[in-house]
Amino acid sequence: MTPTALVVGASIAGISSAYWLHRAGYSVTVVERAPALRDGGYKVDVRGAALEVISRMGLLDEVRALRTDVRSGTVVDATGRRVASMDGDTFGGRTHGDAELLRGDLTRLLHRHTADDVEYRFGEALTALPEGYDLIVGADGLHSATRALAFGPEADYVHDLGYRIAIATVPNHLGLDREEVTYVGPGRTTLVYSTAGDATAKAMFLYEGDERDLRAAYADQGWEVPRLLDGVDRADDVYSDALCQVKMDGWHRGPVVLVGDAAWCASPASGQGTSLALVGAYVLGAELAAGHGPEAYERRMRPFVERNQALGPANIKRMVLHSPGQVRTSMRMLAVMDRLPFKEWMLGKVMQPLHRAANAIELPAR
Numbered sequence: 378m379t380p381t382a383l384v385v386g387a388s389i390a391g392i393s394s395a396y397w398l399h400r401a402g403y404s405v406t407v408v409e410r411a412p413a414l415r416d417g418g419y420k421v422d423v424r425g426a427a428l429e430v431i432s433r434m435g436l437l438d439e440v441r442a443l444r445t446d447v448r449s450g451t452v453v454d455a456t457g458r459r460v461a462s463m464d465g466d467t468f469g470g471r472t473h474g475d476a477e478l479l480r481g482d483l484t485r486l487l488h489r490h491t492a493d494d495v496e497y498r499f500g501e502a503l504t505a506l507p508e509g510y511d512l513i514v515g516a517d518g519l520h521s522a523t524r525a526l527a528f529g530p531e532a533d534y535v536h537d538l539g540y541r542i543a544i545a546t547v548p549n550h551l552g553l554d555r556e557e558v559t560y561v562g563p564g565r566t567t568l569v570y571s572t573a574g575d576a577t578a579k580a581m582f583l584y585e586g587d588e589r590d591l592r593a594a595y596a597d598q599g600w601e602v603p604r605l606l607d608g609v610d611r612a613d614d615v616y617s618d619a620l621c622q623v624k625m626d627g628w629h630r631g632p633v634v635l636v637g638d639a640a641w642c643a644s645p646a647s648g649q650g651t652s653l654a655l656v657g658a659y660v661l662g663a664e665l666a667a668g669h670g671p672e673a674y675e676r677r678m679r680p681f682v683e684r685n686q687a688l689g690p691a692n693i694k695r696m697v698l699h700s701p702g703q704v705r706t707s708m709r710m711l712a713v714m715d716r717l718p719f720k721e722w723m724l725g726k727v728m729q730p731l732h733r734a735a736n737a738i739e740l741p742a743r
């Protein structure tokens with residue numbers, strides 16, 4: 378008899394789990410709480426082992442075609458004066474063909490790739506664990522209901538890093554063309570970028586503390602922040618959450634197995650949430666197809682997850698600087714670095730731990 382799987386959540390982890398479980402011989406149903414595919418969010422990176430997974434899905438060319446093509450990253454001060462610039466890939470920590478694309482573009486691509494083989498039920502939230510499935514995959518993100526139902530309350534597993542993130546589509550009033558601009562104020566970092574062929578821009582706010590009201594959190598900020606906040610007020614795709622990590626001793630219990638942020642959220646500061654979700658879905662499908670249990674998936678994923686999770690707290694301290702003194706020192710160092718002929722090489726060195734972590738897994742055979 379054909380085994381059945383219920384996947385909870387139609388985002389990166391859920392859709393790619395559905396793909397690999399279908400390939401492993403399961404009849405797959407996906408339930409998603411939202412009424413339609415959620416395609417908001419900033420740009421995300423597909424790095425290291427995740428690129429190989431995308432290739433095994435036969436999607437490498439399409440992922441490359443969707444690349445944001447952001448060509449430069451510039452850091453500015455409160456008056457908008459340029460402090461330093463780098464090429465886009467160095468700025469984003471990408472090497473060896475790593476691809477950056479809009480989260481929404483990737484979600485839509487994965488969904489299209491599975492729509493004929495998987496039953497999607499939008500507007501349906503998991504509120505209790507159903508009977509009758511051989512496997513229930515909780516891919517419902519940081520605030521996973523599947524995790525709460527099978528393993529216990531969120532507070533036991535979710536660790537707040539002490540920062541918040543907000544992301545929205547805003548008017549491109551700066552006239553940016555495939556470039557990203559970052560302004561760093563004490564405890565408050567603001568980024569905005571545009572991609573080729575898109576008349577709008579995306580703004581991201583990363584800040585210390587737990588203030589949910591963005592205007593209150595950014596009340597005294599310089600640069601273009603007030604106009605960006607006006608844009609956020611009018612946006613219909615605001616994504617906002619605390620920066621958290623999920624830490625669990627085990628990811629499966631009975632028929633339930635967790636994948637993606639539900640299991641191991643590394644936080645957006647790790648830069649690896651999407652790649653971890655893609656790799657996790659693949660490893661789960663491949664181990665089950667090979668006749669192994671979910672413990673084989675856990676064994677293979679755990680060291681990879683832990684290594685990538687470690688990037689989150691380290692990166693956020695570099696991205697959000699606590700005091701005015703730290704901001705001044707950091708801006709001075711960046712300005713010096715900007716004048717060095719080998720600045721791209723230096724930044725490449727800083728990014729090496731990210732690259733090594735992104736490749737720190739041996740993928741099982743298909």
Ligand SMILES: Cc1cc2nc3c(=O)[nH]c(=O)nc-3n(C[C@H](O)[C@H](O)[C@H](O)COP(=O)(O)OP(=O)(O)OC[C@H]3O[C@@H](n4cnc5c(N)ncnc54)[C@H](O)[C@@H]3O)c2cc1C
Pocket residue numbers: 385386387388389390391408409410411415416417418419420421480501502503504516517518519520521522523544616636637638639644645646650651654
């Ligand atoms: C709208 C949105 C924007 C994002 N933007 C960024 C970003 O800009 N940068 C970044 O680093 N990360 C972003 N993330 C997080 C990023 O997608 C994940 O870190 C990574 O891709 C792993 O995703 P995931 O599939 O495990 O979880 P998620 O992407 O969080 O997806 C979980 C899915 O489960 C659904 N869901 C939740 N509860 C239920 C339920 N009870 N029943 C059914 N469905 C449920 C949600 O609606 C969602 O579609 C965003 C997530 C979302 C949902």
